[in-house]
Amino acid sequence: MYATSYHRASSVEDAVKLKSANEEGKYLSGGMTLIATMKQRLAAPSDLIDLRHIPVLRGISIDGRKVTIGAATPHADVAASRELAAICPAICKLAGHIGDPHVRHMGTIGGSIANNDPAADYPAGLLGLGATIVTDRRSIRADDFFTGLFDTALEEGEMVTSVTFEAPEKAGYAKFNNPASRFAMTGVFVAKTAGGVRVAVTGAGSSGVFRHPGFEQALASNWSADALGSVAVDASNLMSDMHANAEYRANLVKVMAKRAVISAG
């Protein structure tokens, strides 16, 4: 790892100030991607601004059906929240299958979505739920937030502070794990929300997480795994790599979507 300077932010304002004073710096949340990347010398931020000790960024609050999750809330807390499981068990299940127990104790929801790894789980969950991402300066719809591979709508120095969503009527998530890394080789989140049916796919698209309009229409008229049988999945925009080619992923998209619907009930 190249040398870096560590700063521990005490508040959101403090963090933003530290970031603007250190242009080549990076926000550090759980660090489960960033530290690993720095160890490989694939990233070399001059400064790290640690967000884990800002109290307002941590925790889950529920007001009726409205859920707010602080950006620095670790996956393990989301996975273990009984209050959240009572109204949206699918997001708890999703969080409980990220990485391994040790990674889930450190990795955070804000870090995951700000990184927007094309095989990460949370982007599918938030896009599928139609969530809103709240930053230090504005609110961004999930549909506008995830803009490409490791790319988001976040501006220079902008920081995710929380995510919010309305608990859906039903939701389910199914992923086919990469057996070594536990990243999604394909993961599909389905949700029946007040705004309609939403289906989001991660781990498969060559531009990152995406919605599948064909599945959404089919499920809107018939919420069942069978309704997906005749819907085509276009392989032309899917990733091919050493683990699976695009055609294989296209099949996985359908199989995971069916499993997600079944798990949603």
Added chain:
Amino acid sequence: MTKVTLTVNGRAMSGECEDRTLLVHFIREKLGLTGTHVGCDTTQCGACVVHMDGHSVKSCSILAVQASGSSITTIEGLAGQGELHPVQAAFKEHHGLQCGFCTPGMVMTAVDLINREGGTLTEETVRAGLEGNICRCTGYHNIVKAILAADAEMATGRQAAE
């Protein structure tokens, strides 16, 4: 150089290190506690697992400065007054190790798992709990056996205490 202060196995300890120093290197090289191992160095093998503020973490993927101010438990902190921790005793009894390199991480992971889900563990949940730990010798069978035995032993201990 930055001063890092930790409570390690109940004792206040501090040392100077570079901001880029990983927690595992701080623990091993500055504090001299070499029970925590560096295996893969890429967040995969779990040989470096310690508890930070009561939760298992991979100390090769955390900077020492990030951990400053926290309470750390390492494998050296488990046994009390010459007696093995029940998980350590179960690993010995059930031959849950061969070369022993992964064992500190396995034991710390098992203790965290029993802390979180003690009394309800099954072979399936133990295997899922070991997702982040790699053993290249045992084939995991005896590790799983040892953890289930320790869980049962500790549940009995809890009942007796109630």
